[in-house]
Amino acid sequence: MAVSLESNFPGGNGLLLSSSANAQKVQVRFAAECKNCPQAMWFYFRLSGLGGRAVRAVLANPEQTLGGPNWSQNRPVARRLAEGAWGPWGRLGLPEAVASQGRVEWAWQLPPAQQVEIAFCYPYIPCDLDATLNELGDAFSSCFIGLSAQNQPLVRLFNRAARKDRPAVYLTARHHAGETPGSWVLDGLLRSVAQDPQLGELTWWAVPFVDLDNVLAGSYGKDPYPHDCNRSYGLDGPRRPEASAVWADVLRLRENAGPMLLIDLHAPSHYEQAVYVPRRGWDADAPVNPMAEDFANRYNALQDKDIRSPLAHILPDPPSHNHGRQAGLSICRWAMENRIDAVTIETSYQGNAQKAYEVDDYRRLGIALARAAAEWLGEKK
Ligand SMILES: [Zn+2]
Structure with missing residues:
Protein backbone atom coordinates (compact mmCIF):
# COMPACT_ATOMS: atom_id res chain seq x y z
CA MET A 1 0.00 0.00 0.00
CA ALA A 2 1.44 3.34 -1.04
CA VAL A 3 2.03 6.06 1.53
CA SER A 4 -0.41 8.92 1.05
CA LEU A 5 -0.96 12.35 2.58
CA GLU A 6 -4.50 13.63 2.90
CA SER A 7 -5.57 17.12 3.99
CA ASN A 8 -8.95 17.55 2.29
CA PHE A 9 -10.96 17.64 5.52
CA PRO A 10 -12.08 20.55 7.73
CA GLY A 11 -9.02 22.43 8.96
CA GLY A 12 -6.69 20.32 6.78
CA ASN A 13 -3.46 21.74 5.37
CA GLY A 14 -0.35 20.06 4.00
CA LEU A 15 1.19 19.11 0.69
CA LEU A 16 3.26 15.98 0.12
CA LEU A 17 6.44 16.90 -1.78
CA SER A 18 8.11 13.48 -1.73
CA SER A 19 8.22 10.23 0.18
CA SER A 20 10.55 7.27 0.51
CA ALA A 21 10.37 4.09 2.52
CA ASN A 22 12.16 0.94 3.58
CA ALA A 23 10.96 -2.01 5.67
CA GLN A 24 11.26 -0.10 8.96
CA LYS A 25 10.67 3.53 8.18
CA VAL A 26 8.75 5.98 6.01
CA GLN A 27 10.02 9.46 5.28
CA VAL A 28 7.66 12.17 4.09
CA ARG A 29 8.76 15.63 3.09
CA PHE A 30 5.85 18.05 3.30
CA ALA A 31 5.08 21.75 2.99
CA ALA A 32 2.71 23.91 5.01
CA GLU A 33 0.37 25.28 2.35
CA CYS A 34 0.16 29.06 1.99
CA LYS A 35 -3.30 28.76 0.37
CA ASN A 36 -4.62 32.36 0.22
CA CYS A 37 -1.96 33.94 2.46
CA PRO A 38 1.51 35.42 1.85
CA GLN A 39 2.83 33.27 4.69
CA ALA A 40 2.22 29.68 5.66
CA MET A 41 2.14 28.33 9.20
CA TRP A 42 -0.76 26.05 9.87
CA PHE A 43 -0.57 22.39 8.84
CA TYR A 44 -2.80 19.43 9.69
CA PHE A 45 -2.69 16.26 7.61
CA ARG A 46 -3.19 12.51 7.74
CA LEU A 47 -0.61 9.92 6.61
CA SER A 48 -1.95 6.53 5.52
CA GLY A 49 -0.37 3.36 4.18
CA LEU A 50 2.37 3.38 6.80
CA GLY A 51 2.11 -0.38 7.37
CA GLY A 52 3.21 -0.23 11.01
CA ARG A 53 6.43 1.61 10.19
CA ALA A 54 8.00 4.57 11.99
CA VAL A 55 7.77 7.97 10.30
CA ARG A 56 10.21 10.78 9.76
CA ALA A 57 8.24 13.91 8.78
CA VAL A 58 10.21 16.80 7.26
CA LEU A 59 8.84 20.36 7.05
CA ALA A 60 10.29 21.73 3.81
CA ASN A 61 9.26 25.42 3.81
CA PRO A 62 10.03 26.94 7.23
CA GLU A 63 11.12 30.24 5.63
CA GLN A 64 7.52 30.87 4.62
CA THR A 65 6.18 30.68 8.17
CA LEU A 66 5.57 33.61 10.54
CA GLY A 67 8.69 33.66 12.69
CA GLY A 68 11.18 32.50 10.06
CA PRO A 69 13.31 29.45 9.36
CA ASN A 70 14.42 28.46 12.87
CA TRP A 71 12.03 25.76 14.02
CA SER A 72 14.57 24.15 16.38
CA GLN A 73 12.40 24.54 19.50
CA ASN A 74 9.03 23.73 17.91
CA ARG A 75 7.10 20.62 18.84
CA PRO A 76 4.08 19.95 16.62
CA VAL A 77 1.42 17.45 17.71
CA ALA A 78 0.39 14.04 16.40
CA ARG A 79 -2.03 11.20 17.07
CA ARG A 80 -2.16 7.57 15.93
CA LEU A 81 -4.97 5.40 14.72
CA ALA A 82 -5.10 2.33 16.97
CA GLU A 83 -7.74 -0.42 16.71
CA GLY A 84 -9.96 1.78 14.58
CA ALA A 85 -9.94 4.82 16.85
CA TRP A 86 -7.75 7.91 17.05
CA GLY A 87 -5.62 8.10 20.16
CA PRO A 88 -5.04 11.37 22.03
CA TRP A 89 -2.98 14.18 20.53
CA GLY A 90 0.49 14.57 22.00
CA ARG A 91 3.58 16.65 21.38
CA LEU A 92 6.38 15.36 19.18
CA GLY A 93 9.99 15.75 20.33
CA LEU A 94 12.30 18.52 19.16
CA PRO A 95 13.22 18.36 15.46
CA GLU A 96 16.48 17.56 13.80
CA ALA A 97 17.90 20.17 11.39
CA VAL A 98 18.31 18.83 7.86
CA ALA A 99 20.77 20.88 5.78
CA SER A 100 19.84 21.07 2.12
CA GLN A 101 21.66 23.26 -0.43
CA GLY A 102 22.25 26.09 2.02
CA ARG A 103 18.76 25.81 3.43
CA VAL A 104 17.54 24.07 6.57
CA GLU A 105 14.48 21.85 6.81
CA TRP A 106 13.19 20.25 10.04
CA ALA A 107 12.54 16.57 10.71
CA TRP A 108 10.44 15.01 13.50
CA GLN A 109 10.36 11.33 14.40
CA LEU A 110 7.12 9.43 15.00
CA PRO A 111 6.74 5.91 16.39
CA PRO A 112 5.41 3.01 14.26
CA ALA A 113 1.77 3.33 13.14
CA GLN A 114 -0.70 2.42 10.42
CA GLN A 115 -2.07 5.94 10.14
CA VAL A 116 -1.08 9.18 11.86
CA GLU A 117 -2.31 12.75 11.91
CA ILE A 118 0.21 15.55 12.35
CA ALA A 119 -0.61 19.20 13.05
CA PHE A 120 1.34 22.34 13.88
CA CYS A 121 -0.62 22.65 17.15
CA TYR A 122 -3.73 21.01 18.61
CA PRO A 123 -6.46 21.42 15.96
CA TYR A 124 -9.75 23.05 16.94
CA ILE A 125 -12.60 23.03 14.46
CA PRO A 126 -16.37 23.43 14.91
CA CYS A 127 -16.90 19.78 15.93
CA ASP A 128 -14.46 20.29 18.84
CA LEU A 129 -16.52 23.24 20.02
CA ASP A 130 -19.73 21.22 19.63
CA ALA A 131 -18.27 18.46 21.82
CA THR A 132 -17.47 20.98 24.56
CA LEU A 133 -20.90 22.63 24.34
CA ASN A 134 -22.57 19.22 24.60
CA GLU A 135 -20.62 18.55 27.80
CA LEU A 136 -21.73 21.90 29.21
CA GLY A 137 -25.45 21.18 28.83
CA ASP A 138 -27.53 24.35 28.65
CA ALA A 139 -24.84 26.73 29.94
CA PHE A 140 -24.50 28.44 26.56
CA SER A 141 -26.92 29.16 23.74
CA SER A 142 -25.89 30.23 20.29
CA CYS A 143 -27.32 32.69 17.84
CA PHE A 144 -26.73 33.68 14.25
CA ILE A 145 -25.01 37.06 13.76
CA GLY A 146 -24.38 37.07 10.01
CA LEU A 147 -22.70 35.33 7.10
CA SER A 148 -19.07 34.76 6.23
CA ALA A 149 -17.72 35.70 2.80
CA GLN A 150 -18.60 32.18 1.63
CA ASN A 151 -22.09 32.24 3.16
CA GLN A 152 -21.30 30.17 6.22
CA PRO A 153 -23.47 31.16 9.21
CA LEU A 154 -21.42 32.95 11.87
CA VAL A 155 -22.41 32.06 15.40
CA ARG A 156 -22.10 33.87 18.69
CA LEU A 157 -22.38 31.98 21.99
CA PHE A 158 -23.95 33.58 25.05
CA ASN A 159 -24.68 32.52 28.63
CA ARG A 160 -27.39 35.16 29.10
CA ALA A 161 -28.98 38.20 27.49
CA ALA A 162 -27.27 41.48 28.24
CA ARG A 163 -28.54 43.64 31.10
CA LYS A 164 -27.47 47.14 32.10
CA ASP A 165 -26.83 46.05 35.67
CA ARG A 166 -24.42 43.24 34.72
CA PRO A 167 -20.81 43.53 33.54
CA ALA A 168 -20.15 41.82 30.22
CA VAL A 169 -17.27 40.20 28.34
CA TYR A 170 -17.17 39.89 24.57
CA LEU A 171 -14.68 37.30 23.30
CA THR A 172 -13.48 36.64 19.77
CA ALA A 173 -11.20 33.88 18.51
CA GLY A 188 -11.33 26.44 29.00
CA LEU A 189 -12.96 29.79 29.66
CA LEU A 190 -16.38 28.53 28.55
CA ARG A 191 -16.00 25.52 30.83
CA SER A 192 -15.11 27.67 33.82
CA VAL A 193 -18.02 30.06 33.20
CA ALA A 194 -20.38 27.07 32.96
CA GLN A 195 -19.11 25.57 36.20
CA ASP A 196 -18.48 28.60 38.42
CA PRO A 197 -21.73 30.35 39.50
CA GLN A 198 -19.86 33.56 40.35
CA LEU A 199 -18.41 33.81 36.86
CA GLY A 200 -21.82 32.88 35.45
CA GLU A 201 -23.25 36.06 36.99
CA LEU A 202 -21.47 38.06 34.30
CA THR A 203 -22.71 38.26 30.73
CA TRP A 204 -20.37 36.30 28.42
CA TRP A 205 -20.66 36.51 24.65
CA ALA A 206 -18.17 34.78 22.36
CA VAL A 207 -17.63 34.40 18.64
CA PRO A 208 -15.55 31.21 18.50
CA PHE A 209 -14.63 31.27 14.79
CA VAL A 210 -14.54 34.75 13.26
CA ASP A 211 -12.75 33.72 10.03
CA LEU A 212 -14.79 30.54 9.76
CA ASP A 213 -14.17 30.10 6.02
CA ASN A 214 -10.43 29.92 6.52
CA VAL A 215 -10.76 27.74 9.63
CA LEU A 216 -12.61 25.17 7.52
CA ALA A 217 -10.26 25.65 4.55
CA GLY A 218 -7.21 25.00 6.75
CA SER A 219 -5.65 28.34 5.86
CA TYR A 220 -3.35 30.09 8.32
CA GLY A 221 -5.52 33.13 7.64
CA LYS A 222 -2.99 35.88 8.25
CA ASP A 223 -3.24 38.58 5.57
CA PRO A 224 -5.45 36.31 3.43
CA TYR A 225 -6.86 37.51 0.15
CA PRO A 226 -8.62 39.95 0.00
CA HIS A 227 -8.24 41.31 3.58
CA ASP A 228 -7.02 40.22 6.97
CA CYS A 229 -10.06 39.72 9.21
CA ASN A 230 -8.29 41.50 12.04
CA ARG A 231 -7.40 44.50 9.87
CA SER A 232 -10.94 44.88 8.59
CA TYR A 233 -12.39 47.21 11.23
CA GLY A 234 -11.96 50.51 9.40
CA LEU A 235 -13.34 53.63 11.03
CA ASP A 236 -15.31 54.30 7.87
CA GLY A 237 -16.79 50.79 7.67
CA PRO A 238 -15.90 47.13 7.79
CA ARG A 239 -13.86 45.58 4.97
CA ARG A 240 -15.06 42.00 5.41
CA PRO A 241 -18.49 40.51 6.16
CA GLU A 242 -17.14 38.71 9.25
CA ALA A 243 -16.02 42.06 10.66
CA SER A 244 -19.39 43.66 9.89
CA ALA A 245 -21.19 40.91 11.81
CA VAL A 246 -18.90 41.14 14.85
CA TRP A 247 -18.91 44.95 14.67
CA ALA A 248 -22.71 45.16 14.96
CA ASP A 249 -22.77 42.51 17.68
CA VAL A 250 -20.13 44.21 19.83
CA LEU A 251 -22.05 47.51 19.63
CA ARG A 252 -25.24 45.61 20.55
CA LEU A 253 -23.59 44.39 23.75
CA ARG A 254 -22.20 47.85 24.52
CA GLU A 255 -25.70 49.35 24.24
CA ASN A 256 -27.33 46.77 26.48
CA ALA A 257 -24.75 45.79 29.12
CA GLY A 258 -23.03 47.35 32.09
CA PRO A 259 -19.23 47.76 32.14
CA MET A 260 -17.77 45.83 29.22
CA LEU A 261 -14.49 44.23 28.23
CA LEU A 262 -13.59 42.86 24.80
CA ILE A 263 -10.92 40.13 24.56
CA ASP A 264 -9.54 39.05 21.18
CA LEU A 265 -7.63 35.75 21.23
CA HIS A 266 -4.62 35.12 18.99
CA ALA A 267 -1.35 33.18 18.76
CA PRO A 268 2.07 34.71 18.04
CA SER A 269 5.00 33.68 15.82
CA HIS A 270 5.72 29.95 15.76
CA TYR A 271 8.64 30.00 18.20
CA GLU A 272 7.42 32.41 20.89
CA GLN A 273 7.13 30.70 24.27
CA ALA A 274 4.92 33.18 26.11
CA VAL A 275 1.33 34.28 26.66
CA TYR A 276 1.11 38.04 26.50
CA VAL A 277 -0.89 41.16 25.84
CA PRO A 278 0.60 43.53 23.23
CA ARG A 279 0.19 47.01 24.74
CA ARG A 280 -0.41 48.44 21.32
CA GLY A 281 -0.96 47.07 17.82
CA TRP A 282 1.79 46.35 15.31
CA ASP A 283 0.29 48.80 12.83
CA ALA A 284 1.89 52.20 12.24
CA ASP A 285 0.73 54.95 14.63
CA ALA A 286 -0.96 52.39 16.90
CA PRO A 287 -1.77 54.12 20.19
CA VAL A 288 -0.75 52.53 23.49
CA ASN A 289 -3.73 50.80 25.09
CA PRO A 290 -4.01 52.41 28.54
CA MET A 291 -5.56 49.36 30.24
CA ALA A 292 -3.45 46.61 28.66
CA GLU A 293 -0.60 46.48 31.15
CA ASP A 294 -2.89 46.34 34.19
CA PHE A 295 -5.03 43.60 32.66
CA ALA A 296 -1.99 41.64 31.48
CA ASN A 297 -0.46 41.63 34.96
CA ARG A 298 -3.70 40.41 36.52
CA TYR A 299 -4.02 37.60 33.98
CA ASN A 300 -0.40 36.57 34.43
CA ALA A 301 -0.72 36.48 38.23
CA LEU A 302 -3.78 34.21 37.99
CA GLN A 303 -2.04 31.64 35.75
CA ASP A 304 -1.04 28.40 37.52
CA LYS A 305 2.70 28.49 38.26
CA ASP A 306 3.68 25.58 36.01
CA ILE A 307 2.10 27.17 32.94
CA ARG A 308 2.63 30.83 33.82
CA SER A 309 4.03 32.93 31.02
CA PRO A 310 7.55 34.35 31.58
CA LEU A 311 6.19 37.74 30.49
CA ALA A 312 2.75 39.34 30.75
CA HIS A 313 2.91 42.04 28.08
CA ILE A 314 5.09 43.53 25.38
CA LEU A 315 5.27 46.93 23.72
CA PRO A 316 5.51 46.35 19.95
CA ASP A 317 7.56 48.84 18.02
CA PRO A 318 5.37 49.96 15.11
CA PRO A 319 5.58 49.73 12.22
CA SER A 320 7.41 46.45 12.76
CA HIS A 321 5.00 44.34 10.76
CA ASN A 322 3.60 44.19 7.24
CA HIS A 323 0.12 44.77 8.66
CA GLY A 324 1.16 48.40 8.95
CA ARG A 325 0.59 48.82 5.24
CA GLN A 326 -3.03 47.70 5.39
CA ALA A 327 -5.70 50.33 5.68
CA GLY A 328 -7.99 48.73 8.28
CA LEU A 329 -7.87 48.53 12.05
CA SER A 330 -7.69 45.53 14.35
CA ILE A 331 -10.80 44.84 16.41
CA CYS A 332 -8.89 45.88 19.54
CA ARG A 333 -7.97 49.28 18.10
CA TRP A 334 -11.45 49.73 16.66
CA ALA A 335 -12.94 48.96 20.09
CA MET A 336 -10.64 51.51 21.72
CA GLU A 337 -11.80 54.12 19.16
CA ASN A 338 -15.39 53.26 20.20
CA ARG A 339 -14.61 53.71 23.91
CA ILE A 340 -14.75 49.97 24.61
CA ASP A 341 -12.04 48.52 26.84
CA ALA A 342 -10.30 45.80 24.84
CA VAL A 343 -7.20 43.61 24.89
CA THR A 344 -5.53 41.29 22.43
CA ILE A 345 -3.98 38.13 23.89
CA GLU A 346 -1.28 36.10 22.17
CA THR A 347 -1.04 32.47 23.38
CA SER A 348 2.00 30.39 22.44
CA TYR A 349 1.70 27.42 20.11
CA GLN A 350 4.50 25.81 22.13
CA GLY A 351 4.49 26.52 25.86
CA ASN A 352 6.24 28.75 28.39
CA ALA A 353 9.80 27.43 27.79
CA GLN A 354 9.48 25.24 30.93
CA LYS A 355 6.48 23.18 29.89
CA ALA A 356 5.12 22.30 26.45
CA TYR A 357 1.45 23.19 26.63
CA GLU A 358 -1.09 20.40 26.34
CA VAL A 359 -4.82 20.86 25.74
CA ASP A 360 -5.57 20.98 29.46
CA ASP A 361 -2.89 23.62 29.96
CA TYR A 362 -4.56 25.87 27.40
CA ARG A 363 -7.86 25.27 29.19
CA ARG A 364 -6.29 26.22 32.52
CA LEU A 365 -5.13 29.47 30.91
CA GLY A 366 -8.79 29.99 29.95
CA ILE A 367 -9.86 29.60 33.60
CA ALA A 368 -7.27 32.21 34.62
CA LEU A 369 -8.48 34.51 31.84
CA ALA A 370 -12.11 34.24 32.97
CA ARG A 371 -11.06 35.13 36.51
CA ALA A 372 -8.91 38.03 35.33
CA ALA A 373 -11.81 39.43 33.29
CA ALA A 374 -14.23 39.08 36.23
CA GLU A 375 -11.75 40.66 38.64
CA TRP A 376 -11.06 43.56 36.30
CA LEU A 377 -14.76 44.22 35.65
CA GLY A 378 -15.53 43.84 39.37
CA GLU A 379 -13.34 46.86 40.06
CA LYS A 380 -15.01 48.92 37.29
CA LYS A 381 -18.54 48.62 38.72
ZN1 LIG B 1 -3.43 36.72 15.16
Missing part, protein backbone atom coordinates in the same frame (compact mmCIF):
# COMPACT_ATOMS: atom_id res chain seq x y z
CA ARG A 174 -9.76 32.92 15.12
CA HIS A 175 -9.66 36.32 13.46
CA HIS A 176 -6.56 34.52 12.18
CA ALA A 177 -7.83 31.09 11.26
CA GLY A 178 -4.80 28.97 12.15
CA GLU A 179 -4.32 30.38 15.64
CA THR A 180 -5.80 27.41 17.49
CA PRO A 181 -4.24 28.14 20.94
CA GLY A 182 -6.77 30.98 21.26
CA SER A 183 -9.60 28.49 20.73
CA TRP A 184 -8.35 26.13 23.43
CA VAL A 185 -8.09 29.06 25.85
CA LEU A 186 -11.67 30.01 24.96
CA ASP A 187 -12.70 26.37 25.44
